[in-house]
Amino acid sequence: MDLTFNSGDEAFRTEVQDFIAEAYTDDLKQRMALSRNGSIGKDAIQMWQRRLAKKGWLGINWPTEHGGPGFSQTQKYIFDIEMSKVGAPSAGNMGITMCGPVIMEFGTDAQKAEHLPKIRAGEIWWCQGYSEPGSGSDLASLQLKTEVKDDHFLINGSKTWTTYAQYADWMFCLCRTDNSGKKQQGISFILIDMKAPGITIDPIVTIDQPVAGQQEVNQVFFDDVKVPLENLVGNLNEGWTCAKYLLQFERGNSHAPALHRALSGLKKIASQETSGRGDRLIDDPDFRMKLADAHREIQSIEYNELRIFAELNAGQAVGARSSMLKLAGSEMGQKLQMLGVEAAGYYSLPFDRDTFGVLDGDTNEGTPGPDYASRLAPTYFNHRKTTIYGGSSEVQRMVMAKAILGL
Ligand SMILES: Cc1cc2nc3c(=O)[nH]c(=O)nc-3n(C[C@H](O)[C@H](O)[C@H](O)COP(=O)(O)OP(=O)(O)OC[C@H]3O[C@@H](n4cnc5c(N)ncnc54)[C@H](O)[C@@H]3O)c2cc1C
CATH class of the missing domain: 1.20.140.10 (Butyryl-CoA Dehydrogenase, subunit A, domain 3)
Incomplete structure (x- = not known):
C-alpha cells in the first residue's frame, strides 16, 4: 500500500487549485456562506456544475470512453480534498453519480447516445425513484404498478422521499413489472420523463425546510403515466441487478x-x-x-x-x-x-x-x-x-x- 502523493499527483493538485481560483467565484461563495443547511438552489448548483462540465470535470468518476477525465482514485481523492478545503458545492448529482454509470453498464446504444452527453454536460437533472411508502430498507418489496402495454409502460402508484423531484427533468425508477416470483424478480429499471402527463409532485416539509420551492424531498404520484418501452434499461424484470449496481456508487x-x-x-x-x-x-x-x-x-x-x-x-x-x-x-x-x-x-x-x-x-x-x-x-x-x-x-x-x- 503506497499512501504518498507523487509529483504527478501534486501537479494535479495545483491544477485543481487553479480551477477553483477561477471557477469558484464570489457569487457562489456568498451563496454557500449564506446557506443555513447546504441548499443553494437549482440555478446556483447548475451554474457550478456547468463550470465543472466545461473543464471536463463534472463526471470525475466517468471513464474516458464516455467523456470522463479518467482520473485515478488518488486524483479523485485530491479533487475531493481541494473542493472540501474551500467549501465548494458538491460536484455530484444523481445523473452523474448514479444513473450515468447504470446507463453505461446496462443501457442500449440509443440510451447512451441520448442521455450520457447531456448528463456529462450538466444539462439535465435526474432524480432517484427507488423508495416507496412502505418500501425503504426492504427496497425489493416495492410495488409501483407498471403494466406492459403495446408500445409503452403504464405506471400507477407513487414514489417517496424523492430528492429534488421538483427540479428533475428525468427520473430513474424501479418499477414492479411482475409479481409472480421472488420479490427481487419482477422489478424493472425504467427512465421516466418528468414532464409526462399524469405525474404530480407533492413537497414533503422537513424541519429544516428551506424557502418554498426549495424543499429537499417529495412524494411523486403516477396516474396512468405512459412511458415508451425503449426507456427500459437492461432486461425486463431484471432491474434489481441495475439497482444493486447503482448502490455501490451511492455508498x-x-x-x-x-x-x-x-x-x-x-x-x-x-x-x-x-x-x-x-x-x-x-x-x-x-x-x-x-x-x-x-x-x-x-x-x-x-x-x-x-x-x-x-x-x-x-x-x-x-x-x-x-x-x-x-x-x-x-x-x-x-x-x-x-x-x-x-x-x-x-x-x-x-x-x-x-x-x-x-x-x-x-x-x-x-x-x-x-x-x-x-x-x-x-x-x-x-x-x-x-x-x-x-x-x-x-x-x-x-x-x-x-x-x-x-x-
Ligand atoms: C433526506 C432523504 C432523502 C432521500 N432521498 C431519496 C431519493 O432521492 N430517492 C429515493 O428513492 N429514496 C430517498 N430516500 C429514502 C431512503 O432511501 C429511505 O428513507 C431509507 O432507505 C429507509 O427507508 P424507510 O424510510 O422506509 O425506513 P424503514 O426501512 O421503514 O426503516 C425504519 C427503521 O428500521 C430500521 N430497519 C429497517 N430494516 C432493518 C433491518 N433489516 N435490520 C435492522 N434495522 C432495520 C431502519 O434502520 C430504520 O431505523 C431519502 C431519505 C431521506 C431521509
Whole structure:
C-alpha cells in the first residue's frame, strides 16, 4: 500500500487549485456562506456544475470512453480534498453519480447516445425513484404498478422521499413489472420523463425546510403515466441487478475531506465561544477531549479510505466495504454537527423556518449571535438524513455482518 502523493499527483493538485481560483467565484461563495443547511438552489448548483462540465470535470468518476477525465482514485481523492478545503458545492448529482454509470453498464446504444452527453454536460437533472411508502430498507418489496402495454409502460402508484423531484427533468425508477416470483424478480429499471402527463409532485416539509420551492424531498404520484418501452434499461424484470449496481456508487464516496473541513470549522467556533468556566471553549479539557476523539476517528476514516482507494487503483473491488465507509463517514459527520450545536449553545437554538435556504439578496442579518450560529441547527437537523438514505446505519451493519464478517 503506497499512501504518498507523487509529483504527478501534486501537479494535479495545483491544477485543481487553479480551477477553483477561477471557477469558484464570489457569487457562489456568498451563496454557500449564506446557506443555513447546504441548499443553494437549482440555478446556483447548475451554474457550478456547468463550470465543472466545461473543464471536463463534472463526471470525475466517468471513464474516458464516455467523456470522463479518467482520473485515478488518488486524483479523485485530491479533487475531493481541494473542493472540501474551500467549501465548494458538491460536484455530484444523481445523473452523474448514479444513473450515468447504470446507463453505461446496462443501457442500449440509443440510451447512451441520448442521455450520457447531456448528463456529462450538466444539462439535465435526474432524480432517484427507488423508495416507496412502505418500501425503504426492504427496497425489493416495492410495488409501483407498471403494466406492459403495446408500445409503452403504464405506471400507477407513487414514489417517496424523492430528492429534488421538483427540479428533475428525468427520473430513474424501479418499477414492479411482475409479481409472480421472488420479490427481487419482477422489478424493472425504467427512465421516466418528468414532464409526462399524469405525474404530480407533492413537497414533503422537513424541519429544516428551506424557502418554498426549495424543499429537499417529495412524494411523486403516477396516474396512468405512459412511458415508451425503449426507456427500459437492461432486461425486463431484471432491474434489481441495475439497482444493486447503482448502490455501490451511492455508498462509495470519500468522507474524510469534508470531515476534516467540518472539524476545522468546529475548532474555529470553539475558539470563539466560552466554556461554562469563562475560558475559551477550545481550552476546556472536556471539549478538547471531544475534539481529539473526533480527530482520531477522522484520521482512521481517512486511512481506511486511502487504503481502499489504493486497492481500487490496483484493480481490486470495494464490495461491501463501501458500507463501512458510508457508515463511518455519515455517523462521524453527525457527531461533529452535534458538537457544533453544543459549542454555540443558546445561539444555535433560534429557529426561524423562513430564514433557511438562500434567495437572491438574502443576508444573515437579523439572526442572533455570531454568523456561524444560524447554520448549526439547520445543518444538524438536515444531516439526520445521512444515516437513513442510501441505506440506514442498521442496514449497513447488517451488510457488513453478513458480507465481511460472515455472520
Ligand atoms: C433526506 C432523504 C432523502 C432521500 N432521498 C431519496 C431519493 O432521492 N430517492 C429515493 O428513492 N429514496 C430517498 N430516500 C429514502 C431512503 O432511501 C429511505 O428513507 C431509507 O432507505 C429507509 O427507508 P424507510 O424510510 O422506509 O425506513 P424503514 O426501512 O421503514 O426503516 C425504519 C427503521 O428500521 C430500521 N430497519 C429497517 N430494516 C432493518 C433491518 N433489516 N435490520 C435492522 N434495522 C432495520 C431502519 O434502520 C430504520 O431505523 C431519502 C431519505 C431521506 C431521509
